[in-house]
Amino acid sequence: MTSLDQFAAQKLAELDAKSLRRSLRETRRDGAVHAWRDGRRVLAFCDNDYLNLSQDERVKRAAIAAIETHGTGSGASRLVTGNHPLYAALEARLAALKGTEDAIVFGSGYLANIGIVPALVGPGDLILADALAHACLNAGARLSGAKVVLFRHNDLAHLTDLLASLRGAHRHCMILIDRVYSMDGDLAPVAEISALADQYDAWLMTDDAHGIGVLPKEDPALVPLQMGTLSKALGSYGGYLCAKAPIVDLLRSRARSFVYTTGLPPASVAAALAALDVIEGDPEWARTPVERARQFTRLLNLPNAESPIVPVVIGEADAALAASERLLEQGFLVTAIRPPTVPDGTARLRITFSAGHSEADVAALAEAVRAVLP
Numbered sequence: 001m002t003s004l005d006q007f008a009a010q011k012l013a014e015l016d017a018k019s020l021r022r023s024l025r026e027t028r029r030d031g032a033v034h035a036w037r038d039g040r041r042v043l044a045f046c047d048n049d050y051l052n053l054s055q056d057e058r059v060k061r062a063a064i065a066a067i068e069t070h071g072t073g074s075g076a077s078r079l080v081t082g083n084h085p086l087y088a089a090l091e092a093r094l095a096a097l098k099g100t101e102d103a104i105v106f107g108s109g110y111l112a113n114i115g116i117v118p119a120l121v122g123p124g125d126l127i128l129a130d131a132l133a134h135a136c137l138n139a140g141a142r143l144s145g146a147k148v149v150l151f152r153h154n155d156l157a158h159l160t161d162l163l164a165s166l167r168g169a170h171r172h173c174m175i176l177i178d179r180v181y182s183m184d185g186d187l188a189p190v191a192e193i194s195a196l197a198d199q200y201d202a203w204l205m206t207d208d209a210h211g212i213g214v215l216p217k218e219d220p221a222l223v224p225l226q227m228g229t230l231s232k233a234l235g236s237y238g239g240y241l242c243a244k245a246p247i248v249d250l251l252r253s254r255a256r257s258f259v260y261t262t263g264l265p266p267a268s269v270a271a272a273l274a275a276l277d278v279i280e281g282d283p284e285w286a287r288t289p290v291e292r293a294r295q296f297t298r299l300l301n302l303p304n305a306e307s308p309i310v311p312v313v314i315g316e317a318d319a320a321l322a323a324s325e326r327l328l329e330q331g332f333l334v335t336a337i338r339p340p341t342v343p344d345g346t347a348r349l350r351i352t353f354s355a356g357h358s359e360a361d362v363a364a365l366a367e368a369v370r371a372v373l374p
C-alpha cells in the first residue's frame, strides 16, 4: 500500500465508523415524481425539480431543438467562441424576471458563487454570512481572501453587533444569505437584513436557488445582488446573477469561474428558457409545491412550511439513515441528510414537494413518516 492508498483507506474507515460515508446510488427518473431505486419504482420526495420541468415535454423538446441547431457542447469559454445566441435571450429573460438591468449566466450555481464573491471583495474587506448559508457561498467567501465571519442563523441582533463592531475597520462589506435555506426550508428576513446593509453600506447578496420559480419575486430594490440556479425549479443546469449593468459587466471580465470555464451546453440554456415560459404561463402550477408542503406540515403538526422544503430532524446520522431505509421499503424515496451538510446531532429527512405530487401522495407520505419517527 502506498501512503496515498493508506490515507484514503483510513479516512474512509473513520467515516464508516461515524455513519458519515456517502455512496452513490443509481436512480432512474420515471416521469414527474417517480424514480427507480434498487429495482423498485418509488415515489420521490427528495429532488429539487419542484415543478417537474426536467421531465416536461415542452422543455425536453426545446433542449433537443437546441442540440439540432447548435450542437451538444458550446466549444469554448463564453468569452472565446462559446457564447451561442441562446445566452443573450436567457440573460435578458432573467433580468426581466428579477427586475434588474442585466444578468449573467454561469456554468452552475456553485460556479456562480465562487466567481461572484472573489470578484467583488478581497483582502481588507469583510464578509458576514449566515451560519447556514450554502456551502458554495462559504467557498466563494473563503476564496476571496476577505475576513469571513458567520452570524447565527437569521439572527438580526447578532448581525447588527458584527456590523457595529467590524464594519468600520474594513473597506467593503458583503452580506451573504440564502433566501430559502436549503436544508431547513425557512426564509431569510430579507427586508430587515437589507435595511441593515443600507445602514452600514454593505452589499447584500441573496442566493435564491430554492425560491426562483416557486416563491413570489424578490424586491430588486432590497437586494442589489440576486443570485440563483437554473438547476432546481427550472429543471435545467446553470447559475445566474441578476444585478445592475456595471456589476454584471465587471463580472464578465473578472469572475474567474466565468472567464476560465466552458460555456453551458446550448441544450441547458434552451431548457431554462422553455422552463421560464412554462412558469410564467401557469402561476397555479408554480404555487403548488408550497401548498403540498403546507399540507404535509399540517398533517404532522410541524411549523407551517414556508417553501417546498420540509426538514424532519431525527438526530443521529445512523437513525436518519435507518428512517430513510424504512421509507424506501414502503415505496418513498426520502434521503437522509447528515453532517457536515447539517450541524452535528441534527441529521434529518429532507423532504421536498413538487407540483406533480397529488394530495393523496402527500397524505400517504405523512402516514409513513409518522410511523418511522423514533
Ligand SMILES: *Cc1c(COP(=O)(O)O)cnc(C)c1O
Pocket (backbone or CB within 6 Å): 108, 109, 110, 111, 134, 136, 178, 182, 207, 209, 210, 229, 230, 231, 237, 238, 239
Ligand atoms: C443547490 C444550491 C446551489 C448550487 O447550485 P447548482 O446549480 O446546483 O450548482 C447554490 N446555493 C444553494 C442555496 C443551493 O441550494
